[in-house]
Amino acid sequence: MPLELIKEVSGVPEVQLLSKFHKVDFKSLRPGCDYSKKYIQGKLSLISSLTYRGNGTAVLKIELQEKENSNSEVNTINVLFFGKLAKDCADVFYQGDTIAVARFVVISASPSATSDGKNCLFLKAFEGFKSTVYVYVKSVRDFSAESMSLVPATHYTYTPLDQLKDGTVVNVYGVVKFFKPPYLSKGTDYCSVVTIVDQTNVKLTCLLFSGNYEALPIIYKNGDIVRFHRLKIQVYKNETQGITSSGFASLTFEGTLGAPVIPRTSSKYFNFTSEDHKRVEALRVWASNHIPSSSTLLKLCDVQPMQYFDLTCQLLGKAEVDGTSFLLKVWDGTRTPFPSWRVLIQDLVLEGDLSFIHQLQNLAIDILVYDNHVRVARSLKIGCFLRIYSLHTKLQSVNSETQSTLLALEFHLHGGTSYGRGIRVLPESNSDVDQLKKVLESADLTASQHLGGVCLSQCEDGFPTMSSSGSVSLYEVERCQQLSATILTDHQHLEKTPLCAILKQKAPQQYRIRAKLRSYKPRRLYQSVKLYCPECHMLQEVPHDGDLDIILQEGATKTPDTKLQNTSLYDSNIWTTKDQGERKVAIHFVKNNGILPLSNECLILIEGGMLSEICKLSNKFHSVIPVRSGNEDLELLDLSAPFLIQRNVHHYGCKQCSSLKPIQNLNSLVDKTSWIPSSVAEVLGIVPLQYVFVMTFTFDDGTGVLEAYLMDSDKFFQIPASEILISDDLQKSMDMIMDMFCPPGAKIVFIALHLFSLRPPVIKQTFQNETTSTAS
């Protein structure tokens, strides 16, 4: 090692590192002699800043003072360090340090080159000559700190994020709100973009660069807490941002309340006091009350057919696919709601335990990673634990050779780093890895092992069948054909019952059936989504846009009352339309502690707005609440209208169960930036309605015909009823699923499913717990 630290143990330096060298006095140094087995030692009396030569080599110049022989004529000497050694030393040295330099060259500088004109000696040290520098360390400290100021920095001050000044270099603490795991930039360094927030509720986006991957903050998820030292503050496009400056150093902590406070850092030495401990805990408490825990961390069994999410998994196999894509086979011990696609590769290129991967079957998924992620993926070791950020799922419908429709779930890690897309290896010490290992150990491999027999027995009858499995899942025919397997994970204790037998029996009972889906209703998707009150159990239609416009217009016929504008809760603005009879629209911007938040965090109350206007505003502002002027206060419209609009999501309340409270109650929400629908509903006295699927299925197994109802289900094959009306992608997925169950052509499909009869003659069919089988 070219740079070593000599620590003191009980006040005695551990100098055995130097025992292989002989010490020489400054006065006996002569140019041209062999110093490959010698060392000199002295106190750092002067340090110049790092300079660079024309060819890019770094040079650091210091002056050492000999403690012994202090009355000697020659008791100081200049030492020049070159290249990487110079940079490393610049990070570590500070005035007053005791330093030893072993293996060096002595040269004589010409008298003209020295200020006093005397003949003077220089020491040169560089890695090529195997020079080694030893620094005596009294106590653990953050070295980089001192390299900046050359003043012992035992106490750091931390600047709150609302007091940052352009051009300053500061130390900050914050909770991670967004991050891109380190990736290779287009320049020479790795880059990580990290947005933090602190108790001042001010956010700061930081651009962190380092030639060393490990030197960037070791952030695993949003909510982690970071400490940055020597962050430079600058302004770019009118926004304040942080950027690494010389000597940047970071610590990262888990953000979970109660978790041990263990700093993650690659720095060998750093300053960490009880005050730091307190700061971390204070930020944890603040974050738990002010930052909604909207984790994108999901298990495979919970993924939707169209989604971006973060996956914690173990690497089973990897393979080159082509120049721009690379295959990763991973698992997390749970089964996806749809079988994973299988990416075609040549058998020989797959690295990994093939028999184990085969044994896992549908527990293993295929992920294609693209472009910039390929080189990272290629470098991963089989068996390692990973977090893959912003992994994209896509449900794909494929027509197989046997002409049946097949569904498969694709996993893509697209190119680029948007939304923090990337891969990070997790250490074994990570608590999420700990949990994952337990799941992997107890994963039920038997479900995929004892399938063959079931499949064969059902293949014999020659019907094409659909299949479904897992907690909420659907397995397609092709998997069955390829693997000669059927997936049966739940309710295997239930024998299949013919429909004629079910029709004769009394409810409630549970059955497993195998039947053709003759038809289902409603055929139009929007008709199958309803609003459901969890308190009074009332079901109602989701208002159409046309009706909604009328409801909004009727709800706010009154001209906005000027008396109710600009209160302590909100600032108001009035617009008058030109060609619509001078219609007045009032917008009230809700303040956060008296200050207007950024538009993407701002709730606005709107009076007299049309649906199209509200839609436009809801894209710009965090939340919109339609209101009207009441006698003493602004008030909510009739609950036929949504009480809250976020992006395209309309939140409704139950007319029967809600008892409206004053708008001013919004003031009681502590955090006026995240506007969680349930919290808003609560302070306004509203019982929120849930989006649910309501559908009817007609089954026929040749022995009888049975109507099955899917009731009050917030999800259908993992597709949330609350999102499907506003997502084209989810609607396509739904169409694919229904087309497979009930193909538009003459083909008839058998479905095996688990039925739960609720009350005669209504039978509640719970897809959540269904078990189905496949056959070809």
Next chain:
DNA sequence: GATTAGGCTTCG
């Protein structure tokens, strides 16, 4: 000691 990126999903 500059550069990188400057969050804001691909379209395979």
